[in-house]
Amino acid sequence: MRRVRYESTGGPLFLEEVPVPAPGPGELLVRCEAVGVTLPVVRKVTEAAEPVPLGGEIAGEVVAAGEGVTRFRTGDRVTGLCFGHGYADFAPLHEAMASPVPGGASAVDAVALVRSGLVALGALEAARPAPGEAALVTAAASGVGHLAVQLARLRGAKRVTGAVSGPAKAEFVRSLGADDVILYDDDSWGHPVDFILDAVGGELLTPAVAALAPGGRLVAYSSGGGTIQAYDLLVGAKSVIGFQMALIARGQPELYERWRRELWRLFADGSLKPAVHGEFALADAARAHEVIESRSNLGKVVLRP
Template identity: 35%
Template structure:
């Protein structure tokens, strides 16, 4: 089979289009003939070796490595303990590695079957970012219908799905932040009630004005830097802030006692942690599949490229030249 592999850390040029043996599914696993493969920022961080640094505390990867976290395709073989009836079914799967290939292994408890009419490319853009957004809102923030939500970096992959998921969960007001007017227009098009800039010191006051001084109940934090600290200026009493990322770095340390005055909660979400809770992964995947089927969630696909051009996909994503998810076609 054809696959993308890297044998050393570095830029997109380390990605090699190679022939590898077809993997064999073990107990509780299936082999998927892939039809569409999603590209994510964690794939880039793996390639750069960022997860192999001690300070990341996540264990890293072993070289050589086939990256990739999400696929759509058809099950062609099952491992021990898996119902053979799943063979031939179209599925959407989340995995820890190995998606950048014409055939990939997935745990049966981390995939869902799809309707035959489901769009493979659209669904392949969902699992990693969509599951992260769902877990942050439902499991970590315990979002309730009628609450107000602020999504930082709402034009990004996780943020754009979080806006739609929050609305589908019954949020009253959804705020999305973005750095440019064109990106804020994109956020409004996703269904956000308000799109605001986060690069001025006054943005928390704007959120307070639009919530009659109450602030928001939930914040999904993706930016870091000085924005992280500013979040608490517009987080309501009993509000929950969930750290999903920090594109500007961690910023200043938070004084824990700051949370006490308004009984606020600070949490974090890291997707691989939930691989130990596969029932939550499947719950999220089912929510996403149902949301797309009903039309309340619309995946944003920025580009579709051949698997052989994965290096270009990484370069485009790093330069932020594509708005939406990049999907790879393993058959081109």
């Protein structure tokens, strides 16, 4: 089978031929029909001290099941987060991380909706939104952000603002239901908001905190780091909440599953519409990474083995 790999930090991605892996205990072997490309994986290629497997969201058909698997069987269509080599024709997926893909949904729908949607929905839940509040979503055109904009509206936000890196993304974000679109380097971020879902971090944290109304909440789910001055929180009784999906997946599996069901329900009734920026062949994985690195994507970037 084909698999994408790299040999050194920042090194080129290349295809190699390797044997099809056998599923281990509790694992499914999935014939990959779609693979979601994410910023954390792209960053690992450019920043990790040693080469790591290119994992991430996969969707496809179960072709084998390891010892102890009870929820799925050969022929089932599943999606989930692969921690091994996911940029491949076949990939291992732990049963605990797998969920069924309902009839009528494609593999591309699944990788565009589920993992990114879980992060968006989880960050929104962490913000404790109340109906009628004003929301702001950074990286609003990203795989997670474009779903967060829609979910904030569905949860009753009276006004949703999308923050993006460039004006070329404004029309797309407005099409998602955003009332306003701002650029990161704008002098003003407009009217104060009650909560912010932040996927960027870094230097953007300072203007983001400043954009919060008194008592406002910022949910940080970025791997971009950054520093916030405590005084900036104190004077407005503002708060910052960290959110990590892995803690929910490991510690609250019932909640994790409930969120997955809600995402598919919203997708089925047309309320939540995942957008796909582009589909790339495995051999073009480097081009897919370039789209993410340049922050030019409008929605999800997907590999199609």
